[in-house]
Amino acid sequence: MKAIIMAGGLGTRLRAVTGEHPKPMAPLLGRPIMEHIVLLLRENGFDEICVTLRYRAGEIMAHFGDGSRFGVNMQYRIETVPRGTAGGVRGCRDFYADEDFLVISGDAACDFDLKRLMDEHKARGAAATLALCRSASPLRYGLAVTDGEGRIRSFIEKPAWPRVVSDLVNTGIYVLSPKALDTVPEDRPCDFGAELFPQLLRRGEHLAGVVLDGYWTDIGTPAAYYRCCVDALEGRLRLDLPEAWRAAEEETRDEPEPGYTEELPCDDRAGLMGALSELMLELGADYDDGIRLQGRGYRLHICPSAARSAVRLAVQSEDAEFARSLCLSARAVAEALQRGDA
Numbered sequence: 226m227k228a229i230i231m232a233g234g235l236g237t238r239l240r241a242v243t244g245e246h247p248k249p250m251a252p253l254l255g256r257p258i259m260e261h262i263v264l265l266l267r268e269n270g271f272d273e274i275c276v277t278l279r280y281r282a283g284e285i286m287a288h289f290g291d292g293s294r295f296g297v298n299m300q301y302r303i304e305t306v307p308r309g310t311a312g313g314v315r316g317c318r319d320f321y322a323d324e325d326f327l328v329i330s331g332d333a334a335c336d337f338d339l340k341r342l343m344d345e346h347k348a349r350g351a352a353a354t355l356a357l358c359r360s361a362s363p364l365r366y367g368l369a370v371t372d373g374e375g376r377i378r379s380f381i382e383k384p385a386w387p388r389v390v391s392d393l394v395n396t397g398i399y400v401l402s403p404k405a406l407d408t409v410p411e412d413r414p415c416d417f418g419a420e421l422f423p424q425l426l427r428r429g430e431h432l433a434g435v436v437l438d439g440y441w442t443d444i445g446t447p448a449a450y451y452r453c454c455v456d457a458l459e460g461r462l463r464l465d466l467p468e469a470w471r472a473a474e475e476e477t478r479d480e481p482e483p484g485y486t487e488e489l490p491c492d493d494r495a496g497l498m499g500a501l502s503e504l505m506l507e508l509g510a511d512y513d514d515g516i517r518l519q520g521r522g523y524r525l526h527i528c529p530s531a532a533r534s535a536v537r538l539a540v541q542s543e544d545a546e547f548a549r550s551l552c553l554s555a556r557a558v559a560e561a562l563q564r565g566d567a
């Protein structure tokens with residue numbers, strides 16, 4: 226089966242974590258996040274993969290090559306100008322030809338049963354079948370309204386609370402029939418959620434929605450990335466871990482090795498600690514000695530500096546690179562809280 230990975234975005238909001246690297250290369254438990262997606266595709270029978278690229282395409286191509294070391298065949302399409310999500314996928318028409326195919330983002334974390342999505346698409350005879358998941362906090366996402374037969378009747382893009390009429394989030398994972406892309410223009414950008422899918426509904430095309438069990442999140446912000454790392458460490462996100470990580474999980478050590486420390490200057494360390502405490506409370510943090518959060522293979526400690534107006538963030542982990550990325554992510558979250566945009 227064929228799949229297209231969209232991996233051309235700039236990932237501006239995640240720069241505090243990724244630096245100059247492309248967002249799909251953000252590390253997640255020993256692998257770039259897009260590598261986890263490639264392995265998920267292979268596990269579900271999608272072994273022919275095309276990747277749409279734009280920002281720092283060479284870095285991604287150098288890591289994945291022809292895909293053979295991951296058990297798949299990979300090819301690439303590089304956009305010289307932005308074409309939008311639907312436009313970028315339409316640019317791969319020589320790859321998918323007349324076959325139904327799956328579309329997935331290279332910078333989201335997911336452990337869905339993707340083969341089931343393809344099976345549902347074929348059984349329903351839909352032009353497009355969307356993977357949906359339930360969310361109690363859906364404001365950052367596009368929502369789908371479905372009827373009793375699972376047909377999508379309406380889309381609502383990133384609504385404010387007064388416009389929320391569903392908890393079904395559009396995950397950006399689709400199975401498409403080639404005819405669904407026939408009307409995508411070639412002379413301007415076109416996006417799935419904002420333009421193509423509403424257009425297909427107006428044409429009376431069958432759009433199906435399938436609510437999938439499992440884990441999915443968009444790691445578009447430092448806070449979302451940090452939560453995803455914690456979820457992966459705690460087992461809520463099921464991943465195919467590298468051998469080094471599997472071996473570390475099987476061992477029990479009382480004290481992880483020292484990891485990485487950052488210090489963030491601030492005008493109001495107590496106020497910043499209060500904002501961080503509110504955020505970490507949902508993750509099960511302990512507050513007896515600053516903020517402490519512990520999981521398999523890592524310990525995070527956040528506390529005010531006693532000597533100056535600053536907050537200290539430290540991660541202990543047996544994996545030095547993971548300790549660094551987790552600590553920098555925690556710092557990025559703290560910086561966003563200071564700015565009021567976390």
